[in-house]
Amino acid sequence: MEQNSSNPTAEDETKMVVIRRMERLSLHLNPPVERPLSGRQVEMAGCAKAARLEVDREQLSLYMRGKHREEQEKVYEYFNARPELQTPVEILKADHRELCWRQMLGLVREAGIRPFRYVSEDPARYFAIAEAVGSVDMSLGIKMGVQYSLWGGSVINLGTKKHRDKYFDGIDNLEYPGCFAMTELHHGSNVQGLQTLATFDPVTDEFIINTPNDGAIKWWIGNAAVHGKFATVFARLMLPTHDAKGISDMGVHAFIVPIRDLKTHQTLPGIEIHDCGHKVGLNGVDNGALRFSNVRIPRDNLLNRFGDVSRDGKYTSGLPTINKRFAATLGELVGGRVGLAYSSVGVLKIAGTIAIRYSLLRQQFGPPKQPEVSILDYQSQQHKLMPMLASTYAFDFATLHLVEKYSEMKKTHDEQLVGDVHALSAGLKSYVTSYTAKSLSVCREACGGHGYAAVNRFGSLRNDHDIFQTFEGDNTVLLQQVAADLLKQYKEKFEGGTLAVTWNYLRESMNAYLSQPNPVTARWEGEDHLRDPKFQLDAFRYRTSRLLQSVAIRLRKHSRTLGSFGAWNRCLNHLLTLAESHIESVILAKFIDAVNNCPDPSSRAALKLVCDLYALDRIWNDIGTYRNVDYVAPNKAKAIHKLTEYLCFQVRNIAGELVNAFDLPDHVTRAPIAKQSEAYAHYTQYVGF
Known part of the structure; x- marks a missing residue:
């Protein structure tokens, strides 16, 4: 310094x-002589002599909750009217995951709340909905965040118009449930150290996604274990060259990789999916681990906002260095x-x-x-x-x-x-x-x-x-x-x-x-x-x-x-x-x-x-x-x-x-001891009195 x-x-x-x-x-x-005090x-x-403040609760609430109060009320009212969608105190992992999926389907398809439309256009409205959804069930809030902010956000923020046109509606209406596959077994915070490879094949005009070793297995991937059909996979973009090295590492990029069949929901060839198991919390979210073995995807599946590969294997970017491209990518995911x-x-x-x-x-x-x-x-x-x-x-x-x-x-x-x-x-x-x-x-x-x-x-x-x-x-x-x-x-x-x-x-x-x-x-x-x-x-x-x-x-x-x-x-x-x-x-x-x-x-x-x-x-x-x-x-x-x-x-x-x-x-x-009236009565009724 x-x-x-x-x-x-x-x-x-x-x-x-x-x-x-x-x-x-x-x-x-x-x-x-005079102490410069500015008060008693x-x-x-x-x-004992302090006057108690009078607080206008409605005015204070209005100031606190602002202009997106109606969206939150809509979330609260929907789940209040659907007791079968409320998460019980005791629930098995598998049941919680299915309930979370039904909760999200109901929110989008019945209540007509479409958070994805606000991810880029009106983020404040999206975050207000996310807060309300998380209040209902934190697992639901996180699952919604994986679908719309992470998987959906990566497509529209790291991709270009062709990706938005192809995937937006399916992500929005939950026909395309997806994952955000960044974290690996050996690398979490150090994203530049990710080891998953995406090697371009100029003969077939495809990228080949590979997990080179067990340390590169994608881990803790939300939506992967049960519901996901696609994944945004972060991998090192490798291009073949004619020099002594034979290959050039262009740094970490994001790719859309289908992981399950859209109709049968069967795991696709070359992809191995395992359940990460019971967690300390958030068991309504189906976290899984992904391994890729020579999985081929079209060249168009590269999310190419900050770097692209042409048909003949040439790399182009408006940003001159790997570090600048990496910073721009992470900046869009903030x-x-x-x-x-x-x-x-x-x-x-x-x-x-x-x-x-x-x-x-x-x-x-x-x-x-x-x-x-x-x-x-x-x-x-x-x-x-x-x-x-x-x-x-x-x-x-x-x-x-x-x-x-x-x-x-x-x-x-x-x-x-x-x-x-x-x-x-x-x-x-x-x-x-x-x-x-x-x-x-x-x-x-x-x-x-x-x-x-x-x-x-x-x-x-x-x-x-x-x-x-x-x-x-x-x-x-x-x-x-x-x-x-x-x-x-x-x-x-x-x-x-x-x-x-x-x-x-x-x-x-x-x-x-x-x-x-x-x-x-x-x-x-x-x-x-x-x-x-x-x-x-x-x-x-x-x-x-x-x-x-x-x-x-x-x-x-x-x-x-x-x-x-x-x-x-x-x-x-x-x-x-x-x-x-x-x-x-x-x-x-x-x-x-x-x-x-x-x-x-x-x-x-x-x-x-x-x-x-x-x-x-x-x-x-x-x-x-x-x-x-x-x-x-x-x-x-x-x-x-x-x-x-x-x-x-x-x-x-x-x-x-x-x-x-x-x-x-x-x-x-929902806590009986926090009820605004007859709290003890609600509490004793819960245990059967």
Whole structure:
């Protein structure tokens, strides 16, 4: 990593720390006459006199769910009217797979919901439908995603007009159920390392698809084990040459390969299909393994948007290198990450709704000779669930922003926007799915023994969602992509280049970092100051900037002795922390924008409260970092802790309205303990009373 000569060295940093400590000591010895507080001191006694916010649930819900609310309602109403299509608590793998297929057929052919038409033309509408479908059954949501976003999306995004004309209607109406065959037994995240071969035969004008060794068997391929008739197979395109090598590797390309007969559904010659078996979750999705042995397909089955082969075996592409073609291919497939981030928030909404409604209902202990109190009145329960509720709102606005950026990218194909969406989707998918996975266990524990009952859904939600951390790129790998992009932007900043849209804040915040924290503002502890969006965002961005500055210095130092790969591995945990810090900054910025843009005053006040909790809870959770660099003085740290607890209490007072604003009807949440009326009666009836 190149280091600009204007940047401070490690020695300069040490000197600046000493200077700051001397300034701080001077302030202690000679305090200013007027302390620059911008609000009253935070005391828990304020809880008692705080006015409870009045929330217009309908207005808040309208703002949250936006213009695609009707499509989601249509999904909910269809399945509510068809109880035979609702997934039971206990179901065998084979039965679940057939039910999922019937659910998807009913959705498309009976309810008239055609998600494929929106994949390219209106992605926001597609993702809204996907969230609603996943709420009904996560297996159904994933199976639909395989059919339309992955198999269908690869055909229309990586292919050309001839592919769209031939396959669109069949994919849309489910006559052509298909698979997305990228992952191999030995290669998942490293797509450039795939080993499956597609060798062009100029004599017959065909590609020959081969699995060269067991490590190249396509693995975990959704729709392959039972229902799929086609597969988009990612393979290395091999062309015969007249030189000493005899063959030329053009890199990974995508090919349409029929795997079953359209009429008989029999497996086609040269193709071997096996069932991947029972999984931890999502057993309604039929994952299979595929092996190819000299399978011949027409030359036209190459999805040729970014590279083509002529009849005489000549390769042409508008992109000059394998790396550029590979990047363009993956860029068109980024919609999968967008969808997973968006859908993960939907899962978090369901889990949070169940846990919070039950926590409001359940009463346990209380003052002597007085009625028992709701378990959500306990500070410990608030600490578990209220920051999680705040995060759910934060993630909702951030992923909506991502969907908007993705939709704009699909319309404009702007190169800078493509890079921006790639990094943002990688970061949000990784951060949101990891947080949701942890929160599902928290929700289960918060509901005690009743959370352990399968009918109350935490087990199935947790198991079905768990793979979201691996789908579409392992989360650790995706965070490294974000860190790498940040370092690239860091270099651009100091070389005078143009920063991508998402990283624009770095220019200002890096300058603030280089000038060091203000020893006076580090002591400000008034509530108005701590709840000021500028303070919150500055704190998030300062942390990111400092992490970026320090990891750049470390990488430069270690690369001299360990090389670039060794240096990266030596700094890997630092890089992951940097990526998460950046994503948290983006999430907060989008939440602040959502608060400011909310037209309804009562909803805006509620969102401001929730946004403050999200921001201050994150700062408190990483208070050691802020203390270590003297960004926050001890008195200010204490005030942040107190205010976080105070905000948890305030959010608890409107928690019911906040989860109701997600507008999830009882037949969608389905957990008896989350029913909005007579919850215990529904629960006891389930076991036979």
